[in-house]
Amino acid sequence: MRRTDRLFDLIQILRDGRLHRASEIAERLGVSVRTIWRDMTTLMASGLPVEGERGVGYILRAPITLPPMILNAVELEALRLGLRLATEHPDPALSRAARALAKRVAAVTPAPSHDPGDLFAFPGQTDNRAPKHLPALRRAIKTRERITITYIDPQGLESHRDIRPLALEKNARVSTLAAFCESRGDFRSFRVDRIVAVAATGEHFSDEPGRSLADYRTRLDAEPLRDIG
Numbered sequence: 001m002r003r004t005d006r007l008f009d010l011i012q013i014l015r016d017g018r019l020h021r022a023s024e025i026a027e028r029l030g031v032s033v034r035t036i037w038r039d040m041t042t043l044m045a046s047g048l049p050v051e052g053e054r055g056v057g058y059i060l061r062a063p064i065t066l067p068p069m070i071l072n073a074v075e076l077e078a079l080r081l082g083l084r085l086a087t088e089h090p091d092p093a094l095s096r097a098a099r100a101l102a103k104r105v106a107a108v109t110p111a112p113s114h115d116p117g118d119l120f121a122f123p124g125q126t127d128n129r130a131p132k133h134l135p136a137l138r139r140a141i142k143t144r145e146r147i148t149i150t151y152i153d154p155q156g157l158e159s160h161r162d163i164r165p166l167a168l169e170k171n172a173r174v175s176t177l178a179a180f181c182e183s184r185g186d187f188r189s190f191r192v193d194r195i196v197a198v199a200a201t202g203e204h205f206s207d208e209p210g211r212s213l214a215d216y217r218t219r220l221d222a223e224p225l226r227d228i229g
Contacts, residue, residue, distance in 0.1 A: 003039070004100050006031070010039055014050065014060035021057045046093050047142070076109060090175070091134040136198045137177055140165045144204050146182070150197035151190055158196075163188070164205050166213040180211045187216050 006029060013025055022036040029036075040058050043050045052058030071079065083105065086098030140147045149161050163179040170176070175192040209215070 004096075004103075006035075007039055007043065008100070010036075010043065011048070011060070014058065017060060019052070019057040019059045022054065025058075046097065047138075071109075079105065091138065093135065133192060133195050133198050134168070134175070136200075137165055137168060137192065137195075140198075140200070141167065144206065146201045146203045146205055148199040148201060149190065149195050152194045152196060159183075161188075161190075162201075163190075164211060166216055168192070178213070178216055180216070187219055 009029060010025065013020060013028065022033045022040070026033045026036045037054055040050065040052065049060060049062040050058055051061055080102070083098050083102040087095055087102065089095045089098065136147075139145075144164075146162060146164055149163060151159050151161055153159065161179075161184075162182040164182065165177060165179050167178045168175060169178055169189075177190045177192055177195070179188055179190060180186070181188040205211075207214075
């Protein structure tokens, strides 16, 4: 069994909301307990609401199923294009998930009359240097943890910023990090490929007036945000 298929089967087993021991799952799938431990670690790292540990068992704390839906031709084209772009994402976990999802979509939908990737061009510098920092940034955004980044600006100058990471965005094919910069007392947008180090602080933040993602969006609509580069 391919690992992608096994991970899918693991999710199906956990969907009942009950606690499952690794030995029970291993017997059902015909693999070793150690393999189940590794797969569960992968599922947890991907962001799925799976909880548990070795010797205790694993449980899915929230449903992750989608209701049945019917897509028209344009919606299906949009879905395929989105998955195509996601497969090229520099974050390995997101790229693998997009490839797996694209295979499931292809298995239950008509073949496209053309390659959706041929409909659009995305010029600009790619962010091939970004992958090793993207998982840490995504985790900090999800857990609302302040982080310290080391950043190289367009002039080649290095700076250290204490920030509240708010969201990852994409401009052409360049990933940017929207953040509130504690060092500058204002919102900033950092190119992820120019972030050379990310350090966790262990300090968490909550929404405060003038410093939240909603405030960032409002600010962006009202005036151009200072371009970090």
